[in-house]
Amino acid sequence: MDSMRSDGGVHGDTTLIAGPTASGKTALAVALARESGAAIVNADSMQVYDVLYRLTARPNDDELAAAPHHLFGHVPPSQTYSTGQWLRDVQDLLSGPLANRPVIFVGGTGLYFRALEGGLSEMPAVPDAIRESWRVRLKEEGPETLHSQLDEIDPLAAAAIGARDGQRIVRALEIFEATGVPLSEHQKKKGPSLLEPARTRRIVMLPEREWLRQRIADRFRIMISEGAIEEVRHLLSLDLDASLPAMKAIGVRPIAALLKNELSQEEAVEQSIHATRQYAKRQQTWFRTQLGDNWQRFDTLEELV
Structure with missing residues (x-):
């Protein structure tokens, strides 16, 4: 070596x-x-x-x-x-x-x-005001309505994005508003x-698969012992939109259910370990x-x- x-x-x-x-x-x-x-x-x-x-x-x-x-x-x-x-x-x-x-x-x-x-x-920067306005519209109108609007201005992007994928729909719409150029045109230019x-x-x-599965389980239990539950409690106290990426971090949803007494701690841990293993499997496939x-x-x- x-x-x-x-x-x-x-x-x-x-x-x-x-x-x-x-x-x-x-x-x-x-x-x-x-x-x-x-x-x-x-x-x-x-x-x-x-x-x-x-x-x-x-x-x-x-x-x-x-x-x-x-x-x-x-x-x-x-x-x-x-x-x-x-x-x-x-x-x-x-x-x-x-x-x-x-x-x-x-x-x-x-x-x-x-x-x-x-x-x-290379995607252009989008002003915060435009980004926030589309986030509000997503919440008020729903992803299907916004997907129809996207289909009118950028049918290529709409065809590649599911009608319920609110985050990607909003991303395409906010880029168009900020630049006047459809997302599909931006995507043709490589950086x-x-x-x-x-x-x-x-x-x-x-x-090796079994080694990684065990390591994931061991590490998540360490996370719990070192304050992961309190982190999620803090995150939830911010009252954020559930569609934000940070709210979708692995472990947030089961621990949130634990904090609502909907799951036991062991159930929340097992669900989080399972989700982490599934994510790792997808990562390995991508990298291979x-x-x-x-x-x-x-x-x-x-x-x-």
């Missing part, structure tokens, strides 16, 4: 670490950051949200102290944070505070990694790659089928050290 050590340099010296939840990505990222002096950038769409610290498995205090961490917990749960916004935040980091040091991207959101390599369309291929190492963790041959695949962290 070749050495994982980086000799530093500009942000072209990049390591990508992808994989399903609970596969050991954070431990690997921290180990490599200690060796190379790299900064760690979050590439997980749930770990961007504030409040849900334990429930989204963000790095713990010791891990955060081991290296500079960016784009973790920086978004209020009252907001929707898109892949496009993440990419813009990454661009700001790479041209600013991280311009002259190695960088490690770590996470389980495949679209973030695809965006890094220029595989996604630039932020990576220098010759100076980028790509690692995907794909552990969507990543190119230039990604190195490993079963365990021990293979890398």
Whole structure:
């Protein structure tokens, strides 16, 4: 096995670490950051949200102290944070505070990694007022009504979005209002790659199924013992729209039912573990089928050290 050590340099010296939840990505990222002096950038769409610290498995205090961490917990749960916004935040980091040091991207959101390599369309920023107005209309009129409106202005986008997928319908409508250009037209334009291929190492963790299933169960029970229930209590106290991404984080719904005395703690834990395992299975399928041959695949962290 070749050495994982980086000799530093500009942000072209990049390591990508992808994989399903609970596969050991954070431990690997921290180990490599200690060796190379790299900064760690979050590439997980749930770990961007504030409040849900334990429930989204963000790095713990010791891990955060081991290296500079960016784009973790920086978004209020009252907001929707898109892949496009993440990419813009990454661009700001790479041209600013991280311009002259190695960088490690770590996470389980495949679209973030695809965006890094220029595989996604660049979506324009949408003013908060427009975003909020469509969120209100979704609540008042329902997704089917808005889907009909989308079909009139952008039939290609409407055909690709289910009539009950309120979040994606609203996203298409708000982009059209903000830019006057249909979403389907924006999607035809691919973005630039932020990576220098010759100076980028790509690692995907794909552990053995039963090992991952047990690790998911063990980790969720630790989350509960370390305050995940109180995190959900805090989240619910914010009285947020149930359609927001943070409200859909795995574990929120069962723990909310626990807090309403609709489930026992063990029932809430088992439901959350089951949902996490199903999510990890989908992640593994995506990484196995969507990543190119230039990604190195490993079963365990021990293979890398």
